[in-house]
Amino acid sequence: MAKKTMVYQCHQCGSETSRWVGQCPGCGAWSTLEELSKVPITRQEHYTNYSGTLSTVQPLSEVQSNTESRLPSGLSELDRVLGGGLVAGSVVLIGGNPGIGKSTLLLQALAAMGIAQQGRVLYLTGEESLAQIHLRAQRLNLSKAPVRLLADTLIERSLAVAEKEQPLVMVVDSIQTLYSEQLQSAPGTVTQVRESAGQLLRYAKKNGVAVILVGHVTKDGALAGPRVLEHMVDTVLYFEGDDGERLRVLRAVKNRFGAVNELGVFAMTEQGLQEVNNPSAIFLARGKEPVPGSAVTVIREGSRPLLVEVQALVDDSHLASPRRVTVGLEPNRLAMLLAIIHRHGAMMPSAQDVFINVVGGVRVNETGADLAILAAIVSSLRDAPLLQDLILFGEVGLTGEIRPVPGGEERLAAAVKHGFKQAILPRANLPKYIPKEVHITPVNRVSEALEVLKN
Secondary structure (H helix, E strand, O other), X not given: OOOOEEEXXXXXXXXXXXXXXXXXXXXXXXXXXXXXXXXXXXXXXXXXHOOOOOOOOOOHHHOOOOXXXXXXXXXXXXXXXXXXXXXXXXXXXXXXXXXXXXXXXHHHHHHHXXXXXXXXXXXXXXXXXXXXXHHHXXXXXXXXXXXXXXXXXXXXXXXXXXXXXXXXXXXXXXXXXXXXXXXXXXXXXXXXXXXXXXXXXXXXXXXXXXXXXXXXXOOOOOEOOOOHHHHXXXXXXXXXXXXXXXXXXXXXXXXXXXXXXXXXXXXXEOOEEEEOOOHHHHHOOOOOOOOOOEEEEEEEEOOEEEEEEEEEEEEEXXXXXXXXXXXXXXXXXXXXXXXXXXXXXXXXXXXXXXXXXXXXXXXXXXXXXXXXXXXXXXXXXXXXXXXXXXXXXXXXXXXXXXXXOOOHHHHHHHHHHOOOOEEEEEHHHOOOOOOOOOEEEEEOEHHHHHHXXXX
């Protein structure tokens, strides 16, 4: 029998060392190493002595592709992010800050699916008691919903119960509370999270059950636990929102059965989470009077055009180094746009503080909002408001050109639908058939756009 050796494993990143140190050499975290016994692989376990049944190799051209069957969740915004619904046998990981509404969202979804699937849904909780879940269900008017509950933290016993119940959908809240009796480490450690997720993954694939895992997040907003957890699952969702704000955003960052970067919008109310089918109307709740520093653009989140308001404030700085503050936008993007304004617009915002805010807590990751951000900065710098019915989109290049963005016609159609009658966009995005309701001004250069905004 092979002799056991003692190693020290980091419960944040999973890296191993032969001796204990205060700081993990893998991720740099402090006081995260735990002692772990490890059995080295002996020569008898080497693959050259394998005597079992070999797997079958199959050519790619002979593989039969089956259309995956989807289970509607009962929430159209959740189905949009998932790509049309839950796929049988898939594993979905959803993360978010504490109190953001993950458990509320999944309880509402399970209640809707329980009605459609004759109660074949299971809610496994390791953090809350059954009485606490019942109190939440009463607040959401879901106490009579056909949802089966199980409070347990031992993964082997929980899966044995699930084999007996045979659900179609199973929610695990949360993966960090589960532990395996085969391991000696505490729940929430790297080895326990990896082992529990592995058993749930095998159970889902073997029985065709859609499993949803709830994951904790770190103070940086990333999912806690080993990074391999995100690679093991089929879909990774993030539930986001600012403290004190009603709006919640569900975003897909990985999806093997649909498009990534899809966006679902919810509003937190006393009756739980309500779907927001037209989020642009909420993000554009502006005053009737035009004000300097406000511009509206159209961004794309997955397949959905989304209208958002970008606000800019340019003010004289009393500091040696003027501040550049962004909310919902990458700071490096703002620094680049300010340099472009200086070089190609003959303006000098170098002595002013510049603040940028994307209204509604939306995070802009694409370059299609460059032209609107530039227009908002120039509007605040000149103290001249833009037209209320003006929409802008386009990418701004370092050489001063206005570059086209994908989905130009869909963006313009969404703007017209919300009553915008003026548009400034890249000349390459000029549609073949211009709607009568909108007047389009195509531009090629930053100087052209600034001249149009002056008029």
